[in-house]
Amino acid sequence: MNILILGPGAVGSLWATKFQLAGHHVSLWGRTSESELSLQLDDAPFTTYSNQSISSLQEADLILITVKAWQVESAIEPLLPHINADTIVMLMHNGMGTAEWLASKLSANPIVIATTTHGAYKPSKQQVLHTGHGYTQLGGFNAKGAQCDFLAEVMNHALPEVNWNPNINGALWIKLAINCAINPLTAIHQCKNGELAGAEFTTELVNITHELVEVMNKEEIEVEFGSLYATIMQVVNATAANYSSMRQDVFHKRRTEIDFITGYLLQAAKKHHISTPENAKLYQHIKQIEQSWTEQ
Numbered sequence: 001m002n003i004l005i006l007g008p009g010a011v012g013s014l015w016a017t018k019f020q021l022a023g024h025h026v027s028l029w030g031r032t033s034e035s036e037l038s039l040q041l042d043d044a045p046f047t048t049y050s051n052q053s054i055s056s057l058q059e060a061d062l063i064l065i066t067v068k069a070w071q072v073e074s075a076i077e078p079l080l081p082h083i084n085a086d087t088i089v090m091l092m093h094n095g096m097g098t099a100e101w102l103a104s105k106l107s108a109n110p111i112v113i114a115t116t117t118h119g120a121y122k123p124s125k126q127q128v129l130h131t132g133h134g135y136t137q138l139g140g141f142n143a144k145g146a147q148c149d150f151l152a153e154v155m156n157h158a159l160p161e162v163n164w165n166p167n168i169n170g171a172l173w174i175k176l177a178i179n180c181a182i183n184p185l186t187a188i189h190q191c192k193n194g195e196l197a198g199a200e201f202t203t204e205l206v207n208i209t210h211e212l213v214e215v216m217n218k219e220e221i222e223v224e225f226g227s228l229y230a231t232i233m234q235v236v237n238a239t240a241a242n243y244s245s246m247r248q249d250v251f252h253k254r255r256t257e258i259d260f261i262t263g264y265l266l267q268a269a270k271k272h273h274i275s276t277p278e279n280a281k282l283y284q285h286i287k288q289i290e291q292s293w294t295e296q
């Protein structure tokens with residue numbers, strides 16, 4: 001396949017190199033205007049990719065968008081006139097709320113959404129490390145996207161394990177719930193994920209989870225408090241030594257994904273007239289932190 005990766009950060013570069021190793025024709029669309037970019041996955045040899053090539057964009061069978069949620073609109077907007085109506089467009093990022101906008105702009109295209117638990121890290125511009133083996137779920141966002149289940153096999157060949165999930169919305173909500181619980185707290189307290197297992201966080205995590213369950217049930221996601229709380233704590237323990245992405249963003253004073261994580265939850269809560277004070281407090285706190293950087 002002709003695959004274009006829009007946003008060759010850590011996750012985008014991981015998929016670029018894995019697709020290339022699986023025999024696909026891969027090109028990149030990064031922020032830099034250099035016409036070629038090189039990448040090295042772990043100890044594999046360097047491979048070179050065209051960058052910002054309009055012809056690669058026009059010929060793409062699949063565009064994989066791996067920029068952060070808040071960058072999706074500005075990254076894709078200038079490319080819209082060059083995207084072929086047959087090209088499959090796939091979103092892969094933390095948070096929710098970008099697919100609606102994308103589908104409105106590319107109403108003829110198949111839109112697929114993905115969530116992955118792979119860990120990747122880019123210590124330098126050309127190097128990508130696969131730091132944690134995970135799995136990836138895909139599903140259609142619109143009717144044409146729902147017919148793209150063959151992609152699971154294609155992607156599974158490049159970087160297993162990949163499954164097609166007809167209920168991708170449910171999977172995204174579970175991931176959103178995990179991010180709502182872990183990301184703001186670890187960012188505010190500047191702590192590792194594992195520290196949330198301490199007794200001082202129990203009440204807060206329980207309250208956050210109760211609010212999530214109420215909103216998710218109204219969104220027709222079947223989930224119970226006990227199982228969601230257990231899932232969240234399982235991720236806290238499995239990633240105990242890691243810093244969450246939001247903790248890292250706050251540490252480096254970069255814009256966070258809060259609007260597409262807790263912000264998305266608050267919007268859904270408002271729609272259903274559900275009160276979510278615990279999550280609202282976390283949202284306000286992260287927004288205040290972000291604002292304090294621009295006021296300096």
Ligand code: PAF
Nearest residue numbers: 179182239242243244245
């Ligand atoms: O955003 C993150 O950091 C990750 O999604 C997660 C699961 C919270 C682990 O750190």
